[in-house]
Amino acid sequence: xxxxVVTFNAFHHVAWGTTISVYFWLVxxxxxxxxxxxxxxxxxxxxxxxxTMTASVTAIIMLLLVPFLLTWDLGxxxxxxxxxxxxxxxxxxxxxxxxxxxCLYPMSMIVYSYFVIKQNQTFAKMFGIVAIVLALSxxxxxxxxxxxxxxxxxxxxxxxxxxxxxxxFISGIGLMNVIVFIRxxxxxxxxxxxxxxxxxxxxxxxxxIVFDIFLLFLDFMQTTYGNQNEVMGHxxxxxxxxxxxxxxxxxxxxxxxxxxxxxxxxxxxxxGALVASLLVIIGVYGMRxxxxxxxxxxxxxx
Amino acid sequence: MGNQESQLNQPRSYGLQTPGTxxxxxxxxxxxxxxxxKCIGCMSCSIACKTEYGLPLGVWRTWVKVVDxxxxxxxxxxxxxxxCNHCDYPVCVRNCPTQATYKHEDGFVxxxxxxxxxCRTCMVACPYNARHLLPEKxxxxxxxxxxxxxxTFCIHRVKKGLVPSCVQACVGGARIFGDMNxxxxxxxxxxxxxxxxxxxxxxxxxxxxxxxxxDWEIMDEPHSYSNRTRQVVEEFNDxxxxxxxxxxxxxxxxxxxxxxxxxxxxxxxxxxxxxAKETLNAFxxxxxx
Numbered sequence: 111x112x113x114x115v116v117t118f119n120a121f122h123h124v125a126w127g128t129t130i131s132v133y134f135w136l137v138x139x140x141x142x143x144x145x146x147x148x149x150x151x152x153x154x155x156x157x158x159x160x161x162t163m164t165a166s167v168t169a170i171i172m173l174l175l176v177p178f179l180l181t182w183d184l185g186x187x188x189x190x191x192x193x194x195x196x197x198x199x200x201x202x203x204x205x206x207x208x209x210x211x212x213c214l215y216p217m218s219m220i221v222y223s224y225f226v227i228k229q230n231q232t233f234a235k236m237f238g239i240v241a242i243v244l245a246l247s248x249x250x251x252x253x254x255x256x257x258x259x260x261x262x263x264x265x266x267x268x269x270x271x272x273x274x275x276x277x278x279f280i281s282g283i284g285l286m287n288v289i290v291f292i293r294x295x296x297x298x299x300x301x302x303x304x305x306x307x308x309x310x311x312x313x314x315x316x317x318x319i320v321f322d323i324f325l326l327f328l329d330f331m332q333t334t335y336g337n338q339n340e341v342m343g344h345x346x347x348x349x350x351x352x353x354x355x356x357x358x359x360x361x362x363x364x365x366x367x368x369x370x371x372x373x374x375x376x377x378x379x380x381x382g383a384l385v386a387s388l389l390v391i392i393g394v395y396g397m398r399x400x401x402x403x404x405x406x407x408x409x410x411x412x
Numbered sequence: 413m414g415n416q417e418s419q420l421n422q423p424r425s426y427g428l429q430t431p432g433t434x435x436x437x438x439x440x441x442x443x444x445x446x447x448x449x450k451c452i453g454c455m456s457c458s459i460a461c462k463t464e465y466g467l468p469l470g471v472w473r474t475w476v477k478v479v480d481x482x483x484x485x486x487x488x489x490x491x492x493x494x495x496c497n498h499c500d501y502p503v504c505v506r507n508c509p510t511q512a513t514y515k516h517e518d519g520f521v522x523x524x525x526x527x528x529x530x531c532r533t534c535m536v537a538c539p540y541n542a543r544h545l546l547p548e549k550x551x552x553x554x555x556x557x558x559x560x561x562x563x564t565f566c567i568h569r570v571k572k573g574l575v576p577s578c579v580q581a582c583v584g585g586a587r588i589f590g591d592m593n594x595x596x597x598x599x600x601x602x603x604x605x606x607x608x609x610x611x612x613x614x615x616x617x618x619x620x621x622x623x624x625x626x627d628w629e630i631m632d633e634p635h636s637y638s639n640r641t642r643q644v645v646e647e648f649n650d651x652x653x654x655x656x657x658x659x660x661x662x663x664x665x666x667x668x669x670x671x672x673x674x675x676x677x678x679x680x681x682x683x684x685x686x687x688a689k690e691t692l693n694a695f696x697x698x699x700x701x
Binding site: 399 | 647
């Protein structure tokens with residue numbers, strides 16, 4: 111039996127909420143889509159060239175939603191400009207780096223897309239490389255901005271950027287699969303993308319899912335064998351309060367079921383790949399929810 | 413302790429942040445010692461602070477945490493006044509993207525409202541819950557709103573030779589304030605001669621609020637969460653219900669989580685009209701005034 115009880119304390123808010131989790135999801139899906147876009151022009155996999163513009167436009171649209179979301183999340187939206195002004199910009203603040211990346215990444219994608227439209231292989235490849243580095247960095251940053259808070263035990267792990275990047279990879283591919291599916295249903299047969307691409311992307315997604323499960327297992331090990339805060343972060347925050355987004359949305363719906371679909375004969379059906387993709391997209395959002403809100407949850411009563 | 417202190421005092425670069433000044437000769441390092449044996453839980457410090465700064469409901473720069481120990485008849489009620497630790501290596505300063513928060517050369521960790529964009533990065537970074545967002549509606553709208561606020565160790569008083577208002581108001585003399593780099597000061601003497609502890613020393617923030625006579629059950633974060641009374645849980649839930657709408661991610665315990673996530677999303681959307689109005693006003697002032 112516990113010998114003491116807290117009878118009074120000040121209450122505190124969880125500072126970052128749903129907006130940030132949606133932002134993390136959007137940036138991830140954008141980065142993942144852009145990886146697909148770059149396959150044809152940057153990595154020279156020619157069968158992906160027809161997908162380039164669809165993937166690029168998806169990535170740009172997803173990312174253009176971000177500034178609106180983030181600016182209105184600020185207490186003083188008009189002051190977002192401070193993040194860009196020398197003299198205000200703080201080199202040691204992770205958010206300052208993120209602002210630069212969020213500005214540069216869509217610009218590089220637009221330039222890349224321009225050269226793709228112009229069929230200029232040299233410049234498309236050059237700016238494609240820049241854009242792919244920025245895409246990965248932008249999403250790497252979302253992991254880092256949560257990681258660099260030593261007081262938030264669930265987030266303070268070097269696995270964070272890797273988990274985010276893997277989530278981005280699978281959710282981006284999932285999103286592309288869904289878009290390709292919808293497009294193929296809507297357009298005439300001669301304008302359709304090759305269905306084989308959907309199955310191939312689903313295969314890539316499967317590798318990503320396996321790696322994501324491995325990373326989550328590592329995180330599980332760390333929290334289970336960790337200090338008291340980490341253990342409580344896992345047993346109370348993740349397995350009780352955030353059980354739905356962590357266990358059900360991410361692990362079961364977002365990873366295990368799609369993996370089962372993708373290793374079974376169901377993967378040979380278009381619908382199988384589509385369902386797996388949809389589930390992955392939903393599951394990755396679950397991860398963003400528990401990662402952002404769960405990490406801050408325990409401390410709100412300290 | 414001495415070895416650890418000397419290691420912590422190695423110069424570090426945190427951009428705008430001044431280097432740690434604990435124990436550095438020729439510098440001032442204001443600190444507070446709180447003797448928990450003398451604290452009677454009267455909350456005078458909280459009230460003095462609220463009065464000094466006209467703080468709105470629901471936010472605190474300092475507060476007193478209360479824990480009841482033991483079971484009848486062997487019981488004890490223990491208190492722990494809490495405030496910003498004015499860390500020597502503050503995470504909030506390091507992580508602020510606009511240099512809105514900085515460390516004063518005498519050790520105060522301060523906030524510049526005119527630079528703060530209300531991104532709440534510092535609130536996420538602070539391991540001590542010492543920061544809060546000022547609400548959108550205040551009795552006097554000329555006061556700072558929707559920016560982050562924190563304890564200043566009453567620098568405006570200290571610079572005039574006074575002690576912080578919480579120290580002034582403490583009836584038990586539990587709070588002692590002074591320059592810990594001055595060997596003649598009372599805080600130096602207490603830190604040197606008493607067994608003192610700080611909150612979360614393992615995080616490397618090097619806090620400058622020292623506690624005498626503290627108990628692990630009131631200092632420990634997981635313990636606090638696990639050992640709340642039912643009444644406290646309900647009060648916390650009411651607090652969350654009454655403060656929806658500032659884009660916070662409060663989860664009311666016992667409610668379906670994703671419903672709460674949805675409500676937070678609605679709360680965020682509800683903040684947009686008043687923020688848009690303020691943004692338009694700012695444009696008007698910029699263009700026409």
